[in-house]
Amino acid sequence: MNCWTKAQMKQILPVCCFCDKAQDDTRSEAGKGLWQDLQIYMVSRKLRPEDITFAYTCCRDCLKDDPRANAFRTRLSRSGSPVLDNR
Numbered sequence: 001m002n003c004w005t006k007a008q009m010k011q012i013l014p015v016c017c018f019c020d021k022a023q024d025d026t027r028s029e030a031g032k033g034l035w036q037d038l039q040i041y042m043v044s045r046k047l048r049p050e051d052i053t054f055a056y057t058c059c060r061d062c063l064k065d066d067p068r069a070n071a072f073r074t075r076l077s078r079s080g081s082p083v084l085d086n087r
């Protein structure tokens with residue numbers, strides 16, 4: 001497998017930067033998956049950190065309850081997406 005193929009296989013995984021939960025979008029529409037513990041998500045899919053590009057975002061619970069998520073709420077109301085775009 002060459003580097004190009006490897007890069008193509010990288011999965012973008014939304015991770016909550018407050019509670020470290022990952023969003024499992026594999027069995028549902030993008031943005032609507034269940035949030036689950038990042039470690040459990042990785043282990044159950046045999047993923048290694050190098051297989052994944054983390055997209056830091058905020059899960060539904062933190063968006064609702066965590067005061068630190070204020071920046072995300074502002075972003076969500078402006079752009080419709082809580083995902084931090086760091087490109």
Ligand SMILES: [Zn+2]
Nearest residue numbers: 016019059062
């Ligand atoms: Zn969270």
